[in-house]
Amino acid sequence: MSLLDVADLDAGYGDLQVLHGVDLAVGDGEYVAIVGPNGAGKSTAMKAVVGLATHMGGAVQFDGESIAGLAPQSVIERGIGYVPQTENVFPTLTVEENLQIGAYRLGGLPDDRQAAVLDQFPILADRLEQRAGNLSGGQQQVLAMARALIPDPPLLLLDEPSAGLAPDLVDEMFDHIDAINDRGVSVLIVEQNAKTALERCDRGCVLAQGENRYVDDGAALLDDPAVRRQFLGG
Numbered sequence: 597m598s599l600l601d602v603a604d605l606d607a608g609y610g611d612l613q614v615l616h617g618v619d620l621a622v623g624d625g626e627y628v629a630i631v632g633p634n635g636a637g638k639s640t641a642m643k644a645v646v647g648l649a650t651h652m653g654g655a656v657q658f659d660g661e662s663i664a665g666l667a668p669q670s671v672i673e674r675g676i677g678y679v680p681q682t683e684n685v686f687p688t689l690t691v692e693e694n695l696q697i698g699a700y701r702l703g704g705l706p707d708d709r710q711a712a713v714l715d716q717f718p719i720l721a722d723r724l725e726q727r728a729g730n731l732s733g734g735q736q737q738v739l740a741m742a743r744a745l746i747p748d749p750p751l752l753l754l755d756e757p758s759a760g761l762a763p764d765l766v767d768e769m770f771d772h773i774d775a776i777n778d779r780g781v782s783v784l785i786v787e788q789n790a791k792t793a794l795e796r797c798d799r800g801c802v803l804a805q806g807e808n809r810y811v812d813d814g815a816a817l818l819d820d821p822a823v824r825r826q827f828l829g830g
């Protein structure tokens with residue numbers, strides 16, 4: 597049994613079904629990437645796990661328990677951190693206040709959790725009093741990840757963490773994700789940047805038109821001529 601196990605998932609928005617029978621698993625300590633063309637349903641798969649898309653059928657299990665159809669706050673309370681693609685920090689609040697919001701379910705920001713994330717992301721330690729909206733795009737993404745990590749979730753979901761970043765910052769973002777995973781947090785990312793994501797992850801899942809197309813080790817997918825031709829530009 598994986599930490600996150602999604603089987604035969606149907607999901608969408610209201611009456612619109614976007615996902616058709618999607619399977620997805622993230623093992624303990626594993627780093628999994630969902631890649632695929634625009635509109636494939638990658639973000640929807642992630643949103644269905646966290647309760648932001650309509651669950652229409654199939655199983656979603658986290659740590660051996662069903663979370664299918666649960667509201668986002670219940671999913672997060674069970675130990676899944678989630679960083680949406682956009683609007684993932686409160687721009688008018690300071691860095692420290694953003695971290696405090698990550699702790700609101702804990703009834704306050706424990707010193708050890710603040711210390712742990714500041715140790716991991718020193719760039720934030722120097723900017724605690726700065727408004728989040730004044731940080732660069734990359735720094736805001738780091739803050740969003742740090743906030744999601746405050747409750748110490750065993751699984752972190754990142755929706756397009758490299759979106760909108762200058763090319764030289766993309767590698768830096770992926771280095772941060774590697775470091776999070778190296779500290780024992782299981783990671784599921786959705787990425788447009790398929791090649792880089794597949795190079796970095798343990799396992800990749802290629803989605804197209806709301807269905808699984810390929811699931812394999814990242815390196816095996818990168819080597820697969822059919823995957824390269826259809827999804828990686830040759």
Ligand SMILES: Nc1ncnc2c1ncn2[C@@H]1O[C@H](COP(=O)(O)OP(=O)(O)OP(=O)(O)O)[C@@H](O)[C@H]1O
Pocket residue numbers: 609612614632633634635636637638639640641788
């Ligand atoms: N809130 C929503 N309400 C209705 N339809 C939506 C909503 N969000 C996404 N969709 C539709 O669901 C389909 C899949 O979108 P999704 O964002 O999951 O794709 P994606 O693979 O993440 O693509 P992209 O890389 O372009 O974000 C698209 O047709 C999109 O228009």
